[in-house]
Amino acid sequence: DTAIGIVGGGQLGRMLAMAAARLGYRVIVLDPDAGCPAAQVANAQIVAAYDDVAALRDLAARTSVVTYEFENVPVAQIRAAVTAVPLYPPAEALEVTQDRVVEKAFLNGIGVATAEWRAIDSVAELGHALVELDGDCILKTRRFGYDGKGQASIRKGGPHADVFESLGGVPAILEKKVPFAYECSIIAARGIDGSVVAYDPAENVHRLGILHTSTVPGRVSPQVGEAARAIAASILAKLGYVGVIGVEFFVQGDDTILVNEIAPRVHNSGHWTEAACVVSQFEQHVRAIAGLPLGAAARHSDCVMENLIGDDVKRVAAILAEPATLLHLYGKPEARPGRKMGHLTRLTD
Ligand code: ATP
Ligand code: MG
Ligand code: MG
Numbered sequence: 141d142t143a144i145g146i147v148g149g150g151q152l153g154r155m156l157a158m159a160a161a162r163l164g165y166r167v168i169v170l171d172p173d174a175g176c177p178a179a180q181v182a183n184a185q186i187v188a189a190y191d192d193v194a195a196l197r198d199l200a201a202r203t204s205v206v207t208y209e210f211e212n213v214p215v216a217q218i219r220a221a222v223t224a225v226p227l228y229p230p231a232e233a234l235e236v237t238q239d240r241v242v243e244k245a246f247l248n249g250i251g252v253a254t255a256e257w258r259a260i261d262s263v264a265e266l267g268h269a270l271v272e273l274d275g276d277c278i279l280k281t282r283r284f285g286y287d288g289k290g291q292a293s294i295r296k297g298g299p300h301a302d303v304f305e306s307l308g309g310v311p312a313i314l315e316k317k318v319p320f321a322y323e324c325s326i327i328a329a330r331g332i333d334g335s336v337v338a339y340d341p342a343e344n345v346h347r348l349g350i351l352h353t354s355t356v357p358g359r360v361s362p363q364v365g366e367a368a369r370a371i372a373a374s375i376l377a378k379l380g381y382v383g384v385i386g387v388e389f390f391v392q393g394d395d396t397i398l399v400n401e402i403a404p405r406v407h408n409s410g411h412w413t414e415a416a417c418v419v420s421q422f423e424q425h426v427r428a429i430a431g432l433p434l435g436a437a438a439r440h441s442d443c444v445m446e447n448l449i450g451d452d453v454k455r456v457a458a459i460l461a462e463p464a465t466l467l468h469l470y471g472k473p474e475a476r477p478g479r480k481m482g483h484l485t486r487l488t489d
Contacts, residue, residue, distance in 0.1 A: 145203035149176030151470040152209035159422035196221030228382040228429040233404035256316040276317040288349015320390035327410035328372040337437040384425040412445035415466040415485035442489040448482040
């Protein structure tokens with residue numbers, strides 16, 4: 141009777157809990173919201189803030205491994221609380237991915253190319269960096285951004301004086317805008333024994349900063365796929381990683397690839413694996429952190445995953461009528477604009 145602790149009870153925590161249950165594990169979720177999506181499927185919930193050390197200790201005491209569904213888990217607190225059982229992925233993965241400057245420095249330090257970037261702490265620094273990067277740019281907050289939140293575009297030579305303040309005047313990163321041909325991502329996993337598996341890369345299309353579709357195989361060529369796998373494997377090894385990771389890429393016209401960002405968790409662009417692979421990214425993560433052998437990452441079908449955002453859920457009846465489409469809803473009570481309510485995966489061969 142083994143239990144897995146998950147910090148964060150959103151849709152990713154929920155889908156992890158469902159996969160864990162299928163492998164016979166009990167799941168305890170820690171989330172401040174008693175009505176969170178994962179609460180409906182977990183065996184128990186600790187209702188507490190993510191930085192509540194006593195609550196995190198309680199989670200660790202009642203489980204045999206602790207994991208998380210989002211990269212903003214407070215590092216000092218989880219390090220202090222989770223000592224007697226493993227924390228997977230390790231706290232180093234949180235440290236690297238919580239801050240876009242630390243993340244880019246880490247990637248460049250292991251020889252992985254990214255967009256050109258500068259750390260920005262003031263309007264004056266922004267002015268200098270815009271001159272140096274000499275092109276269209278994107279200013280992003282270093283921390284807490286997701287779904288394109290906390291970002292602003294700055295045209296070459298365009299106004300920028302108010303942009304730093306418009307993001308809250310917090311530490312930021314300026315990135316040169318990459319004229320990519322398309323975006324793709326790879327979902328990979330590393331086991332406790334160091335074994336690595338990677339799913340086929342997906343081509344991703346964003347709308348208004350939010351992932352809209354992931355298409356497999358999409359436009360990703362075998363060479364680009366190999367390069368993406370190699371980069372993912374080196375990131376996993378360098379972090380001494382255990383669990384599933386998502387790595388997002390920009391692919392340029394000449395097939396060179398740059399890493400956009402990495403996510404130390406199951407990833408929205410890997411949701412298709414539940415429909416097109418025997419072992420989904422969620423089960424793969426549970427296998428990895430529980431010390432089970434990793435499963436095959438082979439794909440038995442081509443597919444397109446589409447996020448259902450806000451009122452998209454009104455299309456449920458039509459989606460259910462499709463013969464080769466898997467619908468997955470997150471049990472969220474209200475369909476607010478921009479809110480991820482579920483997703484579908486349409487098998488396309
Ligand atoms: P996520 O929800 O994936 O965590 P996020 O809020 O962390 O997203 P990013 O992945 O940094 O944001 O950016 C969101 C999208 O904005 C990217 O997928 C890409 O389409 C576009 N974008 C971000 N940075 C750049 C860049 N330097 N050049 C070109 N496009 C970019
Ligand atoms: Mg992100
Ligand atoms: Mg992203």
